[in-house]
Amino acid sequence: MVTAVAAIVVALASLWVSYTQARDSRRHGRQSVRPLLQMRRIKEYEGSEAGLNVINAGLGPAIVTSSVVRLDGEVIGQWDYHTQQRLLGPFPAQPKAHSLRPGAVVLAGQSTFLLSLDEFSDDQHGWFWELVTRRLVIEIRYESLYGGENFMVTPPVF
Structure with missing residues (x-):
């Protein structure tokens, strides 16, 4: 027993x-295989590219599920071509913009500017730096290959 x-x-x-x-x-x-998106504002020195950059510092790809764009605290849409045109239309120079629609993939180690200006100059492009640092917030929700995690990244608070 x-x-x-x-x-x-x-x-x-x-x-x-x-x-x-x-x-x-x-x-x-x-x-x-967890992705880790980070967003940062980059302005290194006069004459270089400046703007809002996103990088996947994780080990796996990030699959974008949604995005929200806020200008001066007001939601104006998701980060796609139409919202970019509405946002950037009135400005004197046209910054480059990279869309991250639902289903877009940010590979491990990939870095891209969401919004940038080539040949940035503090004197000529102060309006752009004001936009990127104080007025514009882009929130990106994403997940790993497994799905369902609902990770989120936004620019750091200045």
Whole structure:
């Protein structure tokens, strides 16, 4: 009787160890392909490209699920061509813009400007730096290949 009870206890302990190992292995697998988008404002020196940059510093691709653009606190749409045209239309110089529509993929290690000006000059393009640092907020929601995580990135607060 004691041997049978001991065998059942050993079997249950073995089942528990197997379960926790499988759970930890799945968790590790998800973390090994987790994307990590970071947004930053870049203005290095006169004459260089300046703007709002997004980089995937994680280990896996980031799949964009949605985006929200706010100008002066008011929602004006998602980060797509139409919103960019409405946003940038009245400005004197046309910055370059890169859309991130739902389903777009940002590969691990990829870096791209969402909005930028070539040959940036503080004297001529102060309006652009004001837009990027104080007036414009782009919120991007994304997930990994596994899906369902609802990660989010926004520019850092100045």
